[in-house]
Amino acid sequence: MxxxxxxxxxxxxKDGKTVMAGxxxxxxxxSVMKASAKKVRKxxxxxxxxxxxxxxxxxxxxxERLEEKLNKYRGNLxxxxxxxxxxxxxxxxxxxxxxxxxxxxxxxxxxxSGNGDVIEPDEPILATGxxxxxxxxxxxxxxRNTDMSAREIVEQAMxxxxxxxxxxxxxxxxxxx
Numbered sequence: 001m002x003x004x005x006x007x008x009x010x011x012x013x014k015d016g017k018t019v020m021a022g023x024x025x026x027x028x029x030x031s032v033m034k035a036s037a038k039k040v041r042k043x044x045x046x047x048x049x050x051x052x053x054x055x056x057x058x059x060x061x062x063x064e065r066l067e068e069k070l071n072k073y074r075g076n077l078x079x080x081x082x083x084x085x086x087x088x089x090x091x092x093x094x095x096x097x098x099x100x101x102x103x104x105x106x107x108x109x110x111x112x113s114g115n116g117d118v119i120e121p122d123e124p125i126l127a128t129g130x131x132x133x134x135x136x137x138x139x140x141x142x143x144r145n146t147d148m149s150a151r152e153i154v155e156q157a158m159x160x161x162x163x164x165x166x167x168x169x170x171x172x173x174x175x176x177x
Contacts, residue, residue, distance in 0.1 A: 007039055008131030008161045008168040009051035011104045012139055013124035014150040017176060018104050020049045021154045023131070023162060024171035026056070032169075040173045043067045044075055047105055049175045053129030054099030062088070062101055066112070077103060081110045081118045089116040100128045106177055131165030151176060 011020040022039035025032055040051040041063060050066060052059025065087070069080035081103060088097065101112040109126050111119040119126075125143060127136035138157035142148055148156070154174065162170040 007037075007053040007129035008127065008135050008158065008165060009039060009053050009102050009129050010127040010132070010135040010139060010154055010158055010161075011049070011051070011102050011109050011125070012143065012150045012153050012157075013104065013106075013109060014143065014153065016106070017150040018049065018106060018109070019150040019154045019174060019176045020051050020102065020104060021158050021172045021174040022051045022129075023158065023168045024173065025167060025169035027167050035169055035171050038173050040175050042175050042177075044070050047075060047177070048077060048103060049105075049177055050101055050103045051128075052099045052101050053132070055097070058097035059099040059101070062097060062099055062112075066101065066103060075105075077105045077108045077110070078118075081112050085112050085114075085116050085118045088112075088114045102126050102128055104177070129168070131161035131168035134164045134168075135161035 009022045020040050024036040026034040026037050042049050066084050069083050073079040103110050125139045135157045138160040142153045162168045
């Protein structure tokens with residue numbers, strides 16, 4: 001069975017704006033299977049943005065679980081993220097899911113994984129996926145050394161990642177809070 005590779009997800013917060021982007025490429029083996037996948041969505045009536053890297057069905061299932069937790073904890077992203085990570089690590093079904101989530105609201109951003117990780121970055125930039133390191137590096141350089149807006153940083157960093165990572169394309173979905 002060929003391994004599916006896909007995705008670069010990046011989130012940046014600057015000057016009161018939180019912007020998340022995901023590319024659209026899904027690769028199976030040596031072939032691009034889809035160029036326009038949507039891996040970033042808004043939840044909670046547009047108050048939370050979430051993106052996933054990994055298996056599509058798994059990522060979508062985890063997004064639904066996160067939204068359930070957000071509803072249960074009245075939009076408290078930290079509490080919802082911690083509870084999802086606990087469930088993900090201990091539940092037999094969820095443990096098999098292969099994806100990583102980035103979730104952000106106006107004040108918080110987290111990487112959530114099946115290992116029980118709920119990671120909040122030191123600087124307001126997070127990335128994941130096959131091109132995540134490229135996008136994060138570019139975003140950090142732009143964040144620290146330019147006056148670009150959060151959206152401009154995300155657009156440029158994702159463009160750079162798409163030029164370096166063969167599993168990342170330049171067909172971006174961008175959501176802003």
